[in-house]
Amino acid sequence: MDQGQGALTQLRAYLAQRDLPTNTRLPPERELCDILGVSRGELRKALAVMESNGELWRHVGKGTFMGARPAKEYSDVAGIAALTNPRDVMRARLLIEPQIAREAALNATAEDIAEMKQCMVASVQAQTWRQYENCDNRLHRTVVEAAHNTVLLALFDTLNAVRRAVVWGRLRNESVRPPKDHHSFAEHEALVRAIEERDLDGAGLAMLRHLSHVQDNLLAARQAAE
Amino acid sequence: MDQGQGALTQLRAYLAQRDLPTNTRLPPERELCDILGVSRGELRKALAVMESNGELWRHVGKGTFMGARPAKEYSDVAGIAALTNPRDVMRARLLIEPQIAREAALNATAEDIAEMKQCMVASVQAQTWRQYENCDNRLHRTVVEAAHNTVLLALFDTLNAVRRAVVWGRLRNESVRPPKDHHSFAEHEALVRAIEERDLDGAGLAMLRHLSHVQDNLLAARQAAE
DNA sequence: AAGTCTAACCAATTCTTGATTGGTTGCGCA
DNA sequence: TGCGCAACCAATCAAGAATTGGTTAGACTT
Numbered sequence: 001m002d003q004g005q006g007a008l009t010q011l012r013a014y015l016a017q018r019d020l021p022t023n024t025r026l027p028p029e030r031e032l033c034d035i036l037g038v039s040r041g042e043l044r045k046a047l048a049v050m051e052s053n054g055e056l057w058r059h060v061g062k063g064t065f066m067g068a069r070p071a072k073e074y075s076d077v078a079g080i081a082a083l084t085n086p087r088d089v090m091r092a093r094l095l096i097e098p099q100i101a102r103e104a105a106l107n108a109t110a111e112d113i114a115e116m117k118q119c120m121v122a123s124v125q126a127q128t129w130r131q132y133e134n135c136d137n138r139l140h141r142t143v144v145e146a147a148h149n150t151v152l153l154a155l156f157d158t159l160n161a162v163r164r165a166v167v168w169g170r171l172r173n174e175s176v177r178p179p180k181d182h183h184s185f186a187e188h189e190a191l192v193r194a195i196e197e198r199d200l201d202g203a204g205l206a207m208l209r210h211l212s213h214v215q216d217n218l219l220a221a222r223q224a225a226e
Numbered sequence: 227m228d229q230g231q232g233a234l235t236q237l238r239a240y241l242a243q244r245d246l247p248t249n250t251r252l253p254p255e256r257e258l259c260d261i262l263g264v265s266r267g268e269l270r271k272a273l274a275v276m277e278s279n280g281e282l283w284r285h286v287g288k289g290t291f292m293g294a295r296p297a298k299e300y301s302d303v304a305g306i307a308a309l310t311n312p313r314d315v316m317r318a319r320l321l322i323e324p325q326i327a328r329e330a331a332l333n334a335t336a337e338d339i340a341e342m343k344q345c346m347v348a349s350v351q352a353q354t355w356r357q358y359e360n361c362d363n364r365l366h367r368t369v370v371e372a373a374h375n376t377v378l379l380a381l382f383d384t385l386n387a388v389r390r391a392v393v394w395g396r397l398r399n400e401s402v403r404p405p406k407d408h409h410s411f412a413e414h415e416a417l418v419r420a421i422e423e424r425d426l427d428g429a430g431l432a433m434l435r436h437l438s439h440v441q442d443n444l445l446a447a448r449q450a451a452e
Numbered sequence: 453a454a455g456t457c458t459a460a461c462c463a464a465t466t467c468t469t470g471a472t473t474g475g476t477t478g479c480g481c482a
Numbered sequence: 483t484g485c486g487c488a489a490c491c492a493a494t495c496a497a498g499a500a501t502t503g504g505t506t507a508g509a510c511t512t
Contacts, residue, residue, distance in 0.1 A: 028501075028502055028503080029502075029503065029504095030501095030502085039456070039457050039458080040457085040458085041455095041456065041457070041458090042456085042457090044503085044504085047503095058502090058503060058504090059464080059465085059502090059503075060462095060463065060464045060465070060502065060503045060504065061463080061464040061465025061466065061501075061502055061503070062464085062465060062466080062502075062503080063465095063501090063502065063503080064502090064503080068360055071364075071367060071383075080376060080377065080380045083376050084375075084376040084377050084380075088375045088376055088377045088378075089377050091329070091375055091377075091378075092375060092377040092378050092381065095322075095325040095326065095328070095329060095378070096321075096322055096325060096381070099321040099322060099325055100321065102321070103317070103321060149310075149314045149317055149318060150306065150309050150310040150314055151306065151310050151314045151315050151317075151318040151385065151388060152314070152317075152318050152321070154306045154310075154384070154388070155318065155322070155381050155384065155385060158380070158381065158384060159377065159381060162377060162380070254472075254473055254474080255473075255474065255475095256472095256473085265485070265486050265487080266486085266487085267485070267486070267487090268485085268486090270474085270475085273474095284473090284474060284475090285473090285474075285493085285494085286473065286474045286475065286491095286492065286493045286494070287472075287473055287474070287492080287493040287494025287495070288473075288474080288493085288494065288495085289472090289473065289474075289494095290473090290474080
């Protein structure tokens with residue numbers, strides 16, 4: 001019984017001796033057995049104790065590392081897109097973009113608003129669906145730029161990239177349909193007007209309504225496809 | 227001179243014959259030479275024309291693919307961190323995390339809430355500042371996980387990574403200060419309670435208040451450092 | 453009879469090595 | 483000069499070997 005804890009104390013001594021930066025890999029179990037002169041079973045018991053204590057973590061094929069197990073962090077756009085679905089993307093837009101619109105209403109400059117209006121004019125004059133989408137994307141990004149916050153802009157770009165990657169396989173029928181009385185025109189105008197009038201709630205609400213309609217269209221298109 | 231364009235027309239004919247889904251890889255240049263009976267130099271000229279035309283794209287070691295080259299769109303955390311400042315990061319948290327908390331109140335399961343409570347207990351028992359920060363991070367991430375939305379989780383992770391990168395160089399005096407009556411304890415409890423009671427507004431408000439206090443502390447620490 | 457050591461095996465992961473592929477250069481030839 | 487041909491280069495991929503934590507079975511000790 002004493003030897004069981006003996007392995008743990010020996011391991012602790014070994015780790016204390018060479019001061020341990022977090023996330024450093026320590027030698028494989030079989031080597032540690034030789035070093036500490038302990039059987040693998042006892043060593044594994046000691047390691048299990050320390051692991052459940054959060055002092056280190058192990059993974060098959062990788063090894064044993066100091067510190068707490070790192071959480072899975074998603075930063076890769078393709079990786080995110082593979083793990084998610086249009087619903088979650090749309091939900092995220094509904095939650096986040098209205099907030100950014102509020103911030104834009106707070107910080108937008110005259111130049112920002114001028115560019116928004118220019119985008120709106122261009123979107124009305126667009127002849128193809130592709131052109132319209134470009135104008136629409138540009139308008140939305142201009143709104144985010146108007147918040148004058150690099151972090152928000154980066155998050156928006158990431159969200160946008162995921163959106164494009166996810167919707168990729170959905171809409172291939174974007175041939176030669178020019179939108180005429182698209183609902184977005186009035187909604188965009190309301191959004192820009194609210195931003196211009198520094199109406200935070202109005203801007204957030206306008207963005208929320210606009211995205212809700214976009215969501216409705218998405219669902220409708222999806223049902224029509226089935 | 228005619229043969230130079232002859233290779234291009236032959237290539238075009240070959241591609242037109244088998245109708246081409248985008249992002250499909252076509253045979254390597256050496257094979258195409260045999261197939262079309264054209265020298266590699268001429269073939270490469272034709273490929274260069276089509277590539278500059280945006281009809282296909284090539285990459286060493288990968289191959290030649292139909293369609294436009296996929297955009298990079300990598301959200302480089304280090305790049306964002308270099309271009310921003312703690313204020314913008316904090317502002318983004320204030321705008322986004324309360325919204326995610328609302329979504330968590332809507333979708334949290336019993337397991338999610340149990341883990342949140344476990345994090346809170348651990349954070350109170352934490353002996354070192356480092357341990358407390360781990361618990362705090364874990365709690366916040368659990369809240370985001372409770373939203374059950376991969377996109378929101380990914381955005382939060384990105385934001386978090388930027389935050390760590392930005393604040394990294396700021397606070398190095400985190401030696402042996404164990405927090406006792408930290409303001410966060412009560413705020414965390416209010417947040418988790420609101421989520422448990424499916425109180426969307428309450429959850430959002432609790433998160434907002436909590437982050438506001440965090441921001442105040444940040445500003446105070448910064449002023450104290452100057 | 454319970455515990456422990458040893459050895460072997462398993463599955464996940466990493467490392468290594470060879471082959472593939474677009475890009476480039478030099479030589480021969482007309 | 484211009485074209486074809488061959489060889490070479492660096493980036494990438496692919497398949498197999500080696501590594502590593504996790505598990506099991508049997509012999510041995512107490």
